[in-house]
Amino acid sequence: MKKIIYLLFSTALLSGVISAQVLINGAGATFPYPVYSKWFNQYHQKSGNIQINYQSQGSGAGIRQVTEGTVDFGASDGPMTDDQLKQFQAKRGSAILHFPTVMGADVMAYNVVGVSKELNFTPEAIAGIFLGKIKKWNDPELAKANPGVKLPGSDIVVVHRSDGSGTTYVFVDYLSKVSKEWETKVGRGTSVNWPVGLGGKGNEGVAGQIKQIPNSIGYIELIYAIQNKMAYGNVRNAAAKFIKASTASVSAAAAGAVKEMPDDFRVSITNAPGKDSYPISSFTWLLIPARIHDQAKKKALVDFLHWMLDNDAQATAEALDYARLPKAVVAKEIKAISKIQ
Amino acid sequence: MPTSTSIADRARPIERARSFVARLRGGDEVAHSLTFLAAASIVFVTGWLVLELFWNSALSRHQFGWSFLTTQVWDPVAGQFGALPFIYGTLITSALALLQAIPLGVGAAIFLSELAPARVSDGLTFLIELLAAVPSVIYGLLGVFVLIPFLKTVEPAIRASLGFLPFFQGPFYGVSVLAAGFVLAVMIVPFIISISREVLMAVPGDQREAAMALGATKWEATWDIVVPFARKGIVGSIFLALARSLGETMAVTMVIGNDPKIHASLFAPGYSIASVIANEFTEATGDLYVHALIELGLVLFALTFIINGLARLLILSTTRKGSS
Numbered sequence: 196m197k198k199i200i201y202l203l204f205s206t207a208l209l210s211g212v213i214s215a216q217v218l219i220n221g222a223g224a225t226f227p228y229p230v231y232s233k234w235f236n237q238y239h240q241k242s243g244n245i246q247i248n249y250q251s252q253g254s255g256a257g258i259r260q261v262t263e264g265t266v267d268f269g270a271s272d273g274p275m276t277d278d279q280l281k282q283f284q285a286k287r288g289s290a291i292l293h294f295p296t297v298m299g300a301d302v303m304a305y306n307v308v309g310v311s312k313e314l315n316f317t318p319e320a321i322a323g324i325f326l327g328k329i330k331k332w333n334d335p336e337l338a339k340a341n342p343g344v345k346l347p348g349s350d351i352v353v354v355h356r357s358d359g360s361g362t363t364y365v366f367v368d369y370l371s372k373v374s375k376e377w378e379t380k381v382g383r384g385t386s387v388n389w390p391v392g393l394g395g396k397g398n399e400g401v402a403g404q405i406k407q408i409p410n411s412i413g414y415i416e417l418i419y420a421i422q423n424k425m426a427y428g429n430v431r432n433a434a435a436k437f438i439k440a441s442t443a444s445v446s447a448a449a450a451g452a453v454k455e456m457p458d459d460f461r462v463s464i465t466n467a468p469g470k471d472s473y474p475i476s477s478f479t480w481l482l483i484p485a486r487i488h489d490q491a492k493k494k495a496l497v498d499f500l501h502w503m504l505d506n507d508a509q510a511t512a513e514a515l516d517y518a519r520l521p522k523a524v525v526a527k528e529i530k531a532i533s534k535i536q
Numbered sequence: 537m538p539t540s541t542s543i544a545d546r547a548r549p550i551e552r553a554r555s556f557v558a559r560l561r562g563g564d565e566v567a568h569s570l571t572f573l574a575a576a577s578i579v580f581v582t583g584w585l586v587l588e589l590f591w592n593s594a595l596s597r598h599q600f601g602w603s604f605l606t607t608q609v610w611d612p613v614a615g616q617f618g619a620l621p622f623i624y625g626t627l628i629t630s631a632l633a634l635l636q637a638i639p640l641g642v643g644a645a646i647f648l649s650e651l652a653p654a655r656v657s658d659g660l661t662f663l664i665e666l667l668a669a670v671p672s673v674i675y676g677l678l679g680v681f682v683l684i685p686f687l688k689t690v691e692p693a694i695r696a697s698l699g700f701l702p703f704f705q706g707p708f709y710g711v712s713v714l715a716a717g718f719v720l721a722v723m724i725v726p727f728i729i730s731i732s733r734e735v736l737m738a739v740p741g742d743q744r745e746a747a748m749a750l751g752a753t754k755w756e757a758t759w760d761i762v763v764p765f766a767r768k769g770i771v772g773s774i775f776l777a778l779a780r781s782l783g784e785t786m787a788v789t790m791v792i793g794n795d796p797k798i799h800a801s802l803f804a805p806g807y808s809i810a811s812v813i814a815n816e817f818t819e820a821t822g823d824l825y826v827h828a829l830i831e832l833g834l835v836l837f838a839l840t841f842i843i844n845g846l847a848r849l850l851i852l853s854t855t856r857k858g859s860s
Binding site: 276384 | 609611616680685789793814818821
């Protein structure tokens with residue numbers, strides 16, 4: 196009798212495991228939210244029983260939540276720092292892996308009275324403007340990069356993000372690479388102590404202020420600029436060529452950086468080498484624990500990563516104006532997936 | 537019920553128990569405990585809130601001590617946090633808002649309760665209460681797209697007439713402390729009108745009649761008798777409005793310019809406590825940074841507490857003179 200009950204019980208348990216919904220929770224960056232929600236939805240339809248729930252609460256919240264173990268995976272627009280990796284190791288007892296998913300970029304948007312031509316920006320000009328050292332639009336540094344454009348002698352009004360964001364991180368990371376002074380005086384972070392300028396909340400806040408304030412300049416996420424048909428300038432890249440931001444030139448930046456890419460993908464691709472690379476580009480990452488105890492969840496996440504790196508899913512991302520991962524990065528990531536235990 | 541308790545006190549225990557049961561059956565005891573629980577839960581939630589804010593800001597409190605309140609640098613990268621620009625921005629925008637909202641709100645409330653025909657008063661009050669229900673992000677949008685362009689057109693006139701004051705100097709980009717003060721004023725006026733009107737209407741009619749019987753004009757009766765009689769309630773409405781403006785987040789962050797520096801000029805951008813928390817909390821990395829933001833929450837709580845306490849003292853000290 197006991198045996199029969201035991202048998203019944205175990206089969207019930209087993210069948211429960213097989214047919215059960217696998218529910219996975221994630222949280223993090225807001226920038227990739229549109230493509231993630233589309234991906235997770237498509238993947239749910241394809242797999243039938245895997246439901247991935249993603250809350251776009253910001254990169255910082257994503258890192259905190261995955262470290263506390265309140266979600267199964269995190270997502271971030273900036274790689275985790277060494278300290279954060281150590282903290283994760285201490286709290287969760289395993290490493291955490293970074294997987295680039297798509298790419299984005301920051302563009303220089305401006306509103307200069309009387310100038311309709313696309314402007315060119317050197318790294319020195321951008322750093323100078325945001326440090327508050329270049330104060331007028333007709334500064335020699337700007338004039339030299341824009342021959343034939345009649346720049347006004349009016350004051351430059353700088354607009355930056357007021358909310359902490361990955362967009363800011365990418366921008367100040369770029370400035371830290373091209374300007375020693377920026378690196379020592381301001382540094383990198385999702386929010387920084389801006390030497391000059393007004394703060395706008397979100398891309399829409401910055402874009403709105405640029406539209407309203409004559410002779411202003413600010414940085415905006417590429418996708419926001421594309422979808423809202425905003426004009427933006429070209430930026431001189433590491434190969435000394437002025438490049439316009441596009442999904443192609445952003446992918447090129449990742450391809451240019453792949454040679455020096457570490458195995459954990461914690462790398463910034465700002466100011467990447469390559470003549471077609473747009474210099475203010477960045478990955479966005481999924482943060483996945485290297486050891487997942489729940490086998491069903493582990494299998495689901497591994498399968499999802501393979502599916503996401505595949506051509507169709509990347510094409511979905513491109514249709515939403517995200518830059519897709521170059522083939523070399525995809526190949527490298529497929530190798531890294533096997534590290535999940 | 538002072539008599540029933542004194543009887544119960546004198547009674548023997550068994551009778552006391554019986555009377556408790558009787559009172560329980562009568563519903564008094566149930567009502568007493570339920571309402572007591574309701575009141576206690578508010579004290580409990582408030583106390584808990586303060587404790588949580590206190591515990592979760594430990595790192596920042598230990599690192600900066602009281603200098604957190606007096607330093608002006610807010611640098612998340614270097615781990616330097618000072619709250620002064622945010623405290624200043626919160627106080628100055630709320631003060632600006634009250635400066636405009638009090639005369640407007642109290643004036644409108646007096647008109648609606650004392651002077652306007654009942655039908656006009658009810659209709660307008662309905663509209664005003666609708667205003668109080670508008671989400672703050674809508675006020676923010678109106679600030680960005682209507683108020684700021686308007687301020688830009690009147691700015692040269694302000695500069696020409698008042699430009700000698702330090703409050704109206706320096707470049708004006710639209711987003712500014714001044715714009716935040718205006719938006720907040722519009723947001724809090726409905727609170728002042730709506731509550732003040734109720735309070736004024738609750739003033740007993742014989743107060744008015746007595747004043748008029750002594751030969752007061754309608755306005756004298758209103759201003760010298762009715763308004764002082766309702767003063768406590770009017771001041772209460774003002775402090776409810778102030779509490780809302782101190783804690784307002786979305787609308788302020790959209791129009792204030794989010795610049796953590798203290799400028800004398802109202803044309804310059806600023807920052808408020810609630811705005812910086814909303815802006816930076818989600819992306820805050822590092823424990824010290826998070827703790828500093830939570831300490832800002834604690835500071836805002838303390839600020840509200842102190843201002844409300846001062847307000848109560850003010851009411852007490854003025855009512856003791858017997859003017860009302």
